[in-house]
Amino acid sequence: MSVVAFSLVEQHIRTWLQSFIVELNLCPFARPLIADPALRIHVCEANNLEQLHHAFLSELDLVQQSSEGEIATSLLVMPNILQRFEDYLEFLGDAEAMLEELGLDHMIQLASFHPQYLFDGEDKDSASHFSNRSPYPLIHFLREEMVTAALDNVDMPQQIPERNIALLEGMGRETVAARWAALTADEQK
Structure with missing residues (x-):
């Protein structure tokens, strides 16, 4: 993937963050970080699992070694691999295990996102x-x-997932799917 293509992937992620995560308030903590340079978006070049494991460990090390002001949070984006949700879940399980083996499971949390989630x-x-x-x-x-x-x-942070479900279900699958289709159509341009 070329440098231009990687920058387009990053732009697609930023558009998704703004139009889905922030505008729908799916994560009440995202809004302040969207324009913050401490939000790191790393588009990973990995084409195979070995490269992906290396990229994951490198990103984990970078986040852990950096201050909050340098990297508050990081998105490791994998456009070339794990297109099947089942493969993604398998890797996510491996990633969680690596986090635990390294003793970082009480310092870093992993949140998962996938096109077929x-x-x-x-x-x-x-x-x-x-x-x-x-x-x-x-x-x-x-x-x-x-x-x-x-x-x-x-207030009542444990209700965030239920609130998100209620919001999206209230919008209706067709409306949400149309919003998603518009977002992904923009990415194809």
Whole structure:
């Protein structure tokens, strides 16, 4: 993938963050970080699992070694690999295991997003799946301390997932799918 293509992938991610995550308020903590240089979006060149494991560990190390002011949070975007959701979930399990093996599972949290994201036990046509859909497979690295501090400033943070489901279901699958189609159509240009 060329440098231009990588910058387009990053722009697609920024558009998704703004038009889905922020505008729909799916994550009440995202708005302040959107324009912050401490939001890192790393478009990974990996074409195979070995390269991806290396990229994951490198990103993990970079986030851990950086201050909050340098990198508050990071998105590892994987446009060339893990297109099948099942493959993505398998890698995510490996990533969580690596985090635990390194003793970083109480410092860094991983949030998962994928174009074909499906919540286990939900109807496959549920609009709720769009809360974790992204234009490309990606893993979001979150600092545990920042998550805890952010949650302390939100009323009933445990209800965020339920609120998102209610919002998306209330909008209706067709409306949400049309919004998603417009977003992904813009990416194809």
